[in-house]
Amino acid sequence: MKLTFYNEGVECGFPSPARDYTEGSIDLNKKLILNPNATFIVKARGKSMTGVGIYPGDLIIVDRSIKPTNGTIVVAVLDGELSIKILQIKKNEVTLLSANNDYSSAHVSEEMDLIIWGVCIHSIHKLYKK
Amino acid sequence: MTNEVFALIDCNAFYVSCERVFNPKLNNKPVVALSNNDGCIIARSKEAKALGIKMGVPLFKVKDIIRREKVHVFSSNYTLYGDMSRRVMNTIAEFTNDIEVYSIDEAFIGLTGIPGDLLKYAHKIRKVILQYTGIPVSIGIANTKTLAKTANHLAKDDESFNGVCSLLNLKNIDAVLSCIEVGEVWGIGRQLSKKLNMHGIYNIKQLKDAEDSRIRKLMSINGLKTVFELRGTSCLPLEEVRTTRKSCCTSRSFGQSLKELADIQQAVSIFARRAVERIRKEQLLTSSVTVFLRTNPFDKKNKYYFNTTSIHLSKPSNDTIEVVKVASNLTRKIFKTGYAYQKAGVLLSGFYPEGEEPVDLFSKNSTIRDELMVAIDKINLRHGGNTIKIASEQLSGVWAQKKENCSPNYTTNIDAVLNVD
Known part of the structure; x- marks a missing residue:
């Protein structure tokens, strides 16, 4: 997507003298994606993460190259099941937290198989529906 | 003794991994991916291999195992695999510029002069x-590309390597090479390995130690290069820039066999358009168009028919409309009624780079057509490959793939x- 961005307001009538000062265009890919080879887009489905502003239907930009640390929002694969959760690492205990009191969190025990698929870096939420 | 070092990076069961x-x-879990038209198994997970599902077998031959063992089966999704391949190759390119992308799931890299372990x-x-x-990938490291490929084979075969196997500074390399069949050597196909077996050469060590004169008799000049490479002398450098292609073929099996000329012409029109689009992207002009069609060779009830015909274009072209017309006419020439056709294809060859083609005194120059082709390519790139088609390809879907x-x-x-x- 490309948006042309002007420094000055757009005037009617004569061509704006500001036209000479355009700075190209805003490239949202550049702004939202840090490492294109490792970045994937997924769609949020449930309501378990509304507390951090992730709603059903939002597009989530996931960067696999970022190291998941305590407090990051991640796409986790717990025993083969994909979900978006907050990663909590306390001492040696790993928990996948939901951001909605109606949903439970999951303590990851040793016999469970946890893979962090990637780190969520942006959520794109639609505000206007046509 | 050479100091060059190569690595082959090969994705494990790539389509399945995607x-x-x-x-x-x-x-x-056991997972397999199928070739075009859901014909044969072309990728298998470790678990599917363990069930005895062989590479390249037709799907119908293993239907029972698949049902019984609940093997997950995927039609090939080349859009997905192509994009994942691009990501893998770009990630490798972050480490080195010395890279030869060898196929959708393999790349050679040069490691010569890289310090450290x-x-x-x-x-x-x-x-x-x-x-x-x-x-997941496996990496083989050695002094030649051929040995790197062998090292990669070892890395895949033996889990104790953890995906990386190096044949550098290996004292007992002969012991290792004597355990691997010649058929596993890069560039030695089934026919050649049969021939070598008949002459008493079964494993890589035997091939490596064979006299040059004997090799020259049994194999081509490229065969001798292969043997030199097995001995540790690098003969095949990294090909960072692919040499220009010699031909471009688009062919597919039909979803169901076709009997009508019109249906086959329609399929051939699409193949022709795709082939022309490809060469146009590489700024090539074709001077030879070949069309072939055949019935199912495994069908024992009906008679087999195969035919092919070519035409030389006096004025090399990459004009979709022209090539589609030519291909359609060639199809009519070799089509015979009464057969159930299973496959057709279009082969373009005799390429000239745009602007270097021989001049034809009798044909008029048409820059308008050239501009039209550019416009069509742009539209198809933006809105998907089938937006603008030549009328003869109107999709009835009869021939579309499974x-x-x-x-x-x-x-x-x-x-x-x-x-x-």
Whole structure:
């Protein structure tokens, strides 16, 4: 997507003298994606993460190259099941937290198989529906 | 003795691995991917291999095992695999510019002169590719490309290597090479390996130690290069720039056999358009168009028919309309009624780079057509490959391919991305 961005307001009538000062265009890919080879887009489905502003239907930009640390929002694969959760690492205990009191969190025990698929870096939420 | 060092990075069961990235439930389960038209098995997970499913077998031959063992089956999704391949190759290119992308799932890299522990370095590359893309790879390191390929084979075969195997500074390399069949050597196909077996050469060590004169008799000049490479002398440098192609072929099996000329012409028109689009992208002009068609050679009830015909274009062209017309006429020439056709194809060859083609005094120059082709390519690139077609290809769908279990285009279509709870 490309948006042309002007420094000055757009005037009617004569061509704006500001036209000479355009700075190209805003490239949202550049702004939202840090490492294109490792970045994937997924769609949020449930309501378990509304507390951090992730709603059903939002597009989530996931960067696999970022190291998941305590407090990051991640796409986790717990025993083969994909979900978006907050990663909590306390001492040696790993928990996948939901951001909605109606949903439970999951303590990851040793016999469970946890893979962090990637780190969520942006959520794109639609505000206007046509 | 050479000091060059090469590594071959090869994705493990690539198509299966691509599917697993977006479907982690399939980890540790038997999974296979099928060739075009759901014909044969062309990728198998470790678990599917263990069930005895062989590479290249037709799907119908293993239907029973698949049902009994609940093997997950995927139609090939080349859009997805192509995008994942691009990610893997770009990730490798972050480590080095010395890269030869050898196929959709393999790349050679040059490691000559890289200081430090190469095994460690390779493990790092492997880890980063897996993290960034989710695709597991195996890496073979050696002094020649042929030996790197062999090392890669070892890395895949023996899990104790953890995905990286180096044949550098190996004292008992002969002991290792005597355990691997000649058929596993890069560039030695089934026919040649049969021939070598007949002459008492079964494993790589025997091939490596054979006299040059004997090799020259049994194999071509390229065969001698292969043997030199097995001895550790590098003869095949990295090909960073692919040599220009010599021909371009588009052919497919039909979803169901076709009997009508019109249906086959329609399919051939599409093949012709795709082939022309491809060469136009590479700024080539074709001077020879070949069309072939055949019935199913395995069908014992009906008579087999195969035919092919070519035409030389006095004025080399990459004009879709012209080539489609020519291909359609060639199809009419070799078509015979009364047969059930299973496959057709279009082969373009005799290429000239645009602007270097021989001048034809009798044909008029048409820059308007050239501009039209540019416009069509732009529209198809932006709105999807089939937006503008030549009228003769109007899709009736009779011949369209079987693709019964194809995954969504997770990485290239915003409406098909993975849903996560």
